[in-house]
Structure formats: structure tokens, C-alpha cells
Amino acid sequence: MKKLLTIWSIGLLLFSCDNSSSSTGESAVVIQSISEASLKNHVQVLASDDFQGRKPFTEGETKTINYLTDQFKSYGLEPGNNGSYVQEVPMVELTAMPSETMVVSGGSNEVVLNLLEDFVVYTEKVVDEVSLDASELVFVGYGVVAPEYDWNDYEGLDVKGKTVVVLVNDPGFASGDSTFFKGETMTYYGRWTYKYEEAARQGAAGCLIIHETVPAGYGWSVVRNSWSGASLYLDQSGAVDQSEVLGWITRKAAIKVFEASDVDMKNYAEKSRSRDFQAESLGLNASVSVKNKIAKDKSQNVVANITGSEKPDEYIIYSAHWDHLGISQEIDGDSIYNGAHDNASGTATLLGIAEAMSKMDQPKRSVVFLAVTAEEQGLLGSKHYAQNPIYPPNKTVANINMDGITAWGPMKDLTVVGYGQSELEDIAEAIAKKQGRYIIPDPDPGKGYFFRSDHFQFAKVGIPALYASGGYEHMTKGVAYVDSLNKVYLNTQYHRPQDEYSDSWTYDGMALDGQLLLEVGNQIANSNEWPKWKKGSEFKSIRDQDK
Structure with a gap:
């Protein structure tokens, strides 16, 4: 699969050089590839027993905050909150x-x-x-x-x-x-x-x-x-x-x-x-x-920034929640709820995109990387950010959220949760096609998954938000293969200690999703366009009032 990714990456580089100027009217930007090795390392560290399930107010939180901050610093990213890499989140x-x-x-x-x-x-x-x-x-x-x-x-x-x-x-x-x-x-x-x-x-x-x-x-x-x-x-x-x-x-x-x-x-x-x-x-x-x-106590969001070269006061925010459930009830001899899929995978992808973007030309708009706390307790870290924004919502162009990126190999699909909400999905669809993939709506829309991860808090204040990843059809093994893995995960691993790092995981599909989301953010960051909510979205009126 590494060979497939290499061929795809070269194709994306050629596409960027040949076509991005014609689609945006601006100079091309060479897109860096996301490192599968880095993704694997991030997941392995964040989901280790040493991080104790990454629950707020524990030693696991302290280790997680330090790790994320150190990674952002190593990429040369600026602190995103007035000279600090953290935003305090008062909780009770x-x-x-x-x-x-x-x-x-x-x-x-x-x-x-x-x-x-x-x-x-x-x-x-x-x-x-x-x-x-x-x-x-x-x-x-x-x-x-x-x-x-x-x-x-x-x-x-x-x-x-x-x-x-x-x-x-x-x-x-x-x-x-x-x-x-x-x-x-x-x-x-x-x-x-x-x-x-x-x-x-x-x-x-x-x-x-x-x-x-x-x-x-x-x-x-x-x-x-x-x-x-x-x-x-x-x-x-x-x-x-x-x-x-x-x-x-x-x-x-x-x-x-x-x-x-x-x-x-x-x-x-x-x-x-x-x-x-x-x-x-x-x-x-x-x-x-x-x-x-x-x-009462305080937790932390972690935030880093790449300042835009031409429109530094316009922002694209990537988000993922770093927290999980900590140490709790023992199940099958294990009491550490490591949260490898939920959400070390999304946090690793956030870091992978940040690392890749740090090696690219400076974007015209600012790009923010926000790792939020207490998603598992009700989207609290992102809710606090939305109520106390570091960057004005009416100047925030888009949010791109990552929560549960599969490590089962590359997917043909890009499943969009909340399909039909915003024009961000149209940008994502065009990039998915370049990867030889297709876009589909969430196959179970009645359960309201669009309202159950951190992007929703951005939507509530009018910011168009994208929550999408592959998870329906494997590139070579088909739909039934992925369905069987999903059932195993939901029935035996989700919110259990068994959601943990495995040597059997592969990171080519995670890198493919990350590369797509990187390109979505990069395209918006180097454009003059403001992706809009679509007609019928319950969030459209909020954005229309702000603009």
C-alpha cells in the first residue's frame, strides 16, 4: 500500500502544480505527504498504558498536554493563545x-x-x-x-x-x-x-x-x-x-x-x-x-497556530479531542480505557497534518490546530472554546474535525457525517475523486452523529464544519470486511479497555484520510472563498447574521 500512496502523492503534487492556480487564481502550493510512521508513533504513545486513558484531571492529562505541546513546538508552530499553547477550561x-x-x-x-x-x-x-x-x-x-x-x-x-x-x-x-x-x-x-x-x-x-x-x-x-x-x-x-x-x-x-x-x-x-x-x-x-x-477543577485545550501571510485575521481550525475515559471498571482483566481509536487516531492525524503543513509554504490565511478536552463528557472543551473563542467566529472560515480515523487500511469511500450541511463537502468530494474515492452520506443519519463530536460546537456558532473519514468500503476487501470490523469494534471495544493499540493496525488509510483533510484545509487557506452552509441547514441563519 505504501507504493500506492507514493504514486497518489506524486499525482497530488502534479495536480497541485498544474491546476491549483487555475482553480483559485493564485500560485500553486506543494503539498507535503503525511508520515505513516509519525501517525503510528503518535497513536502508540497516546494510547499507551503510561497515559492512563487520558482522562481530564489525572496524570494522564498532564502527560497528554505535555506531549501535544512538545510536538507543536518541534514543528515550529506558534502558541495559539496569546503566547500560550493551552486554553484553560474550568469544569465542575x-x-x-x-x-x-x-x-x-x-x-x-x-x-x-x-x-x-x-x-x-x-x-x-x-x-x-x-x-x-x-x-x-x-x-x-x-x-x-x-x-x-x-x-x-x-x-x-x-x-x-x-x-x-x-x-x-x-x-x-x-x-x-x-x-x-x-x-x-x-x-x-x-x-x-x-x-x-x-x-x-x-x-x-x-x-x-x-x-x-x-x-x-x-x-x-x-x-x-x-x-x-x-x-x-x-x-x-x-x-x-x-x-x-x-x-x-x-x-x-x-x-x-x-x-x-x-x-x-x-x-x-x-x-x-x-x-x-x-x-x-x-x-x-x-x-x-x-x-x-x-x-471544581480545570482542564486544558491545546492550541497552536500557523499565521497567514496575507490574511492572518482569517482562520481555518483543525480540531480533535485528546481525552478518553481514564481508569475505570475492569473488563476482561483490564481497567485502562486507552482510547486508541477514540481518539488517539484523530489526535495523531491532527498532529500529522500540523507536521506536514509546517513544511509547506506559509498559507495566506492562518491555520489553527486545536486539541480539545472532555469530548467524552459532552463536548465540553470545544463548547468552552466556542463560548470563549480565541479567534473570532465571524473570522473563522471553517472547522475540520477528526474523531475516530480507522486504521484498517485505505477506504474507497469518504463518509460525510452531516451530509448536505455545507459546501465543505463539495471541496472534499473533489479531492476524494483525485484519490480515486467516492463520497457518501452517513449511512445511519437518524442517530444524529453530526451533533455528537466537537465540530458541532463550531457549527452552533455559525462556523461551517466538516466531519468526514473513510469507514464504509475497503479499497480491496470491500464493504463486508469493514462492516465486520465495525461490529467487532462497537460490540467489544468501544468505550472499553479493549480500544487499545495493536501491532496489526495499518496507517496507510489513516494517512490517506489525513492527506485529504490536509488538502481541504490548504485549499481554503489559500483561497478568497468562504464556504457556506447549504440551504436548509439549521446553522445557516447564524452565519448569515455574523457575515
């Missing part, structure tokens, strides 16, 4: 201790729901205790306010101080109409994080999401395990734009509540997809409390 660990029951009263029968079996609740408020005390329950369908779809579930409604009950996913799901929202493809309005954000904007004291496995994309056990015990959040002490209590209830529990109401809640999901839907008070009140154990 909240250990939620909810009441054992949630009591729903006011109807024909009092309904008592049991913790973990029927519901989970928590709070992101950095306070010792929060509660809902006989808070009025209001069913608001999908809880969506989407002007571009002419949709507002809260229209004419005052939910201040009340608790909203909402459905997971968005109105397009299961509608049978691919033009309604985005059909089976989840929009951001279907993501659970959006439900809580919108409820807070509306002034609701609480927000309860009705869980259903198919539209959620995961079972109740995932909800129960993810929203109980200790969790990390950004330290936003004193923030007022948060509801008091956030949580989930099972579909079975929701039906019990609906049956206690005098409101006709038959076919509630189907009614919620109708444009005639109107939110309605259930005539019921909920009571539940959450006590918090609070611990």
Missing part, C-alpha cells in the same frame, strides 16, 4: 443525588415514578440542591422552535416556572416524508441537548424528555447509566439561562402520567407531527429534587 464535577421518587399529582390518580426504573433527573446548576415543587406539567410535543421550517411548538405559550414534557427526535422522524424537516435524518432540533436549551430559553423550570429507543437511537440503559452519578460540566456558576431540573422518563412512565390527565393524549406522537398541534397543560404537577456533590 457534579454528583447528582436525586430523590428516589417523582410524584405526579393533581389528576384522578397520584402517579409515583421510581428513580432509574422510570426516570432520571439531574441539574447543570452549580448549587447544592434544586427541586420542582408541584410544578405544572405542560406537553409541548417535540419542543421545537424552527423558523426555517415554520415550526414553533411554544407559540403563544408561557411556560415560565413550569415543567415541559417533550418527545425525543424531531417532527420529521417517522413521518414518511423526506421533505418534512429532514425526514429520517435527525436535525439539531431532535437532539436532547437542544430540548434542554430551548426549554431554558422559554423560562421552564424543568424539562423531561420522553425516551423511546428507536427515535433516540439508544436504549433506556444508556440514559440510565449516562445521567446518573458523577458527571463533568463546564463551570458556569451563576448562569441564569438554565432550567432547574433536567431529565428523562420512559415511554411507559409517560403513558402512566398521560392516563392520569384529563387531556386526551392518545396518538400523542402522531399529533405532535401535525402543523395543527398545540401545546397543552396536562393539569398535573410534578415534585422531585436533586442534591449535588460539587468539585
Whole structure:
């Protein structure tokens, strides 16, 4: 495969020299090749037991930050944060201790729901205790306010101080109409994080999401395990734009509540997809409390920069999360969650691109390399960056994110998560074709993967973001081969200690993906163009306002 890469690299060099000036109207830039040996070394180091699973607030974090900083320095990259290679990320660990029951009263029968079996609740408020005390329950369908779809579930409604009950996913799901929202493809309005954000904007004291496995994309056990015990959040002490209590209830529990109401809640999901839907008070009140154990600390994003020669105040940001899950529950005799694929692979690719770009002509726009913390805790490092940007969002041309780059050999496909969102995919497609590859959408769009990695935090502030890599069809071994490896990974390695470095891994496919993303960033960095969000993207209006 090394011979194939060498031939491809020469072809890319010739293409760059012959054609880049005609496509951009500017001088050609010779593209460096990404080193497979460097990729292998980075993965081997970052995923070693010595780095202890790279969890924030541990010795593993310290070693990771030092390693990344040393690599950027060795490439001659500038510190990216006002003379520093790090951006501090204040975080808080909240250990939620909810009441054992949630009591729903006011109807024909009092309904008592049991913790973990029927519901989970928590709070992101950095306070010792929060509660809902006989808070009025209001069913608001999908809880969506989407002007571009002419949709507002809260229209004419005052939910201040009340608790909203909402459905997971968005109105397009299961509608049978691919033009309604985005059909089976989840929009951001279907993501659970959006439900809580919108409820807070509306002034609701609480927000309860009705869980259903198919539209959620995961079972109740995932909800129960993810929203109980200790969790990390950004330290936003004193923030007022948060509801008091956030949580989930099972579909079975929701039906019990609906049956206690005098409101006709038959076919509630189907009614919620109708444009005639109107939110309605259930005539019921909920009571539940959450006590918090609070611990504060700081983690770090790592950031380096190549300053542009002509437009240094315009930026392209490459991102990857450096963190994983640390040392935790022992599985099959191992307790170190090394995170080799997730995400030593993406971090290694970030470093590979940085090294290659450091050897190329200085780009006209600035290029930033951002390794973020606490992705596994809810995209916290990238969220903090987006809320406290080092480089202005309206001057940031694009984000290119790397999370889970396969080490199974070269792929024919380039799978774009969030296909149809921005013009970045068109740039990537043209480069993929030069590699003899084709572009495809995420084959499982209903699970909303576009909203589950760090590029999403850039999208939320209007920056067009690309999240793409090969992972569907192997160059020579086909689709079934990759599918079998994916199943093994998801069933036996994902978020387990078994996601670890292996001598059987190959780095030619990782280098091929990295080379493509390098060329995407380089093309934008040496262009006058601003890639745009496409019509229908829920992030287009944010960018349009900024520009």
C-alpha cells in the first residue's frame, strides 16, 4: 500500500502544480505527504498504558498536554493563545443525588415514578440542591422552535416556572416524508441537548424528555447509566439561562402520567407531527429534587497556530479531542480505557497534518490546530472554546474535525457525517475523486452523529464544519470486511479497555484520510472563498447574521 500512496502523492503534487492556480487564481502550493510512521508513533504513545486513558484531571492529562505541546513546538508552530499553547477550561464535577421518587399529582390518580426504573433527573446548576415543587406539567410535543421550517411548538405559550414534557427526535422522524424537516435524518432540533436549551430559553423550570429507543437511537440503559452519578460540566456558576431540573422518563412512565390527565393524549406522537398541534397543560404537577456533590477543577485545550501571510485575521481550525475515559471498571482483566481509536487516531492525524503543513509554504490565511478536552463528557472543551473563542467566529472560515480515523487500511469511500450541511463537502468530494474515492452520506443519519463530536460546537456558532473519514468500503476487501470490523469494534471495544493499540493496525488509510483533510484545509487557506452552509441547514441563519 505504501507504493500506492507514493504514486497518489506524486499525482497530488502534479495536480497541485498544474491546476491549483487555475482553480483559485493564485500560485500553486506543494503539498507535503503525511508520515505513516509519525501517525503510528503518535497513536502508540497516546494510547499507551503510561497515559492512563487520558482522562481530564489525572496524570494522564498532564502527560497528554505535555506531549501535544512538545510536538507543536518541534514543528515550529506558534502558541495559539496569546503566547500560550493551552486554553484553560474550568469544569465542575457534579454528583447528582436525586430523590428516589417523582410524584405526579393533581389528576384522578397520584402517579409515583421510581428513580432509574422510570426516570432520571439531574441539574447543570452549580448549587447544592434544586427541586420542582408541584410544578405544572405542560406537553409541548417535540419542543421545537424552527423558523426555517415554520415550526414553533411554544407559540403563544408561557411556560415560565413550569415543567415541559417533550418527545425525543424531531417532527420529521417517522413521518414518511423526506421533505418534512429532514425526514429520517435527525436535525439539531431532535437532539436532547437542544430540548434542554430551548426549554431554558422559554423560562421552564424543568424539562423531561420522553425516551423511546428507536427515535433516540439508544436504549433506556444508556440514559440510565449516562445521567446518573458523577458527571463533568463546564463551570458556569451563576448562569441564569438554565432550567432547574433536567431529565428523562420512559415511554411507559409517560403513558402512566398521560392516563392520569384529563387531556386526551392518545396518538400523542402522531399529533405532535401535525402543523395543527398545540401545546397543552396536562393539569398535573410534578415534585422531585436533586442534591449535588460539587468539585471544581480545570482542564486544558491545546492550541497552536500557523499565521497567514496575507490574511492572518482569517482562520481555518483543525480540531480533535485528546481525552478518553481514564481508569475505570475492569473488563476482561483490564481497567485502562486507552482510547486508541477514540481518539488517539484523530489526535495523531491532527498532529500529522500540523507536521506536514509546517513544511509547506506559509498559507495566506492562518491555520489553527486545536486539541480539545472532555469530548467524552459532552463536548465540553470545544463548547468552552466556542463560548470563549480565541479567534473570532465571524473570522473563522471553517472547522475540520477528526474523531475516530480507522486504521484498517485505505477506504474507497469518504463518509460525510452531516451530509448536505455545507459546501465543505463539495471541496472534499473533489479531492476524494483525485484519490480515486467516492463520497457518501452517513449511512445511519437518524442517530444524529453530526451533533455528537466537537465540530458541532463550531457549527452552533455559525462556523461551517466538516466531519468526514473513510469507514464504509475497503479499497480491496470491500464493504463486508469493514462492516465486520465495525461490529467487532462497537460490540467489544468501544468505550472499553479493549480500544487499545495493536501491532496489526495499518496507517496507510489513516494517512490517506489525513492527506485529504490536509488538502481541504490548504485549499481554503489559500483561497478568497468562504464556504457556506447549504440551504436548509439549521446553522445557516447564524452565519448569515455574523457575515
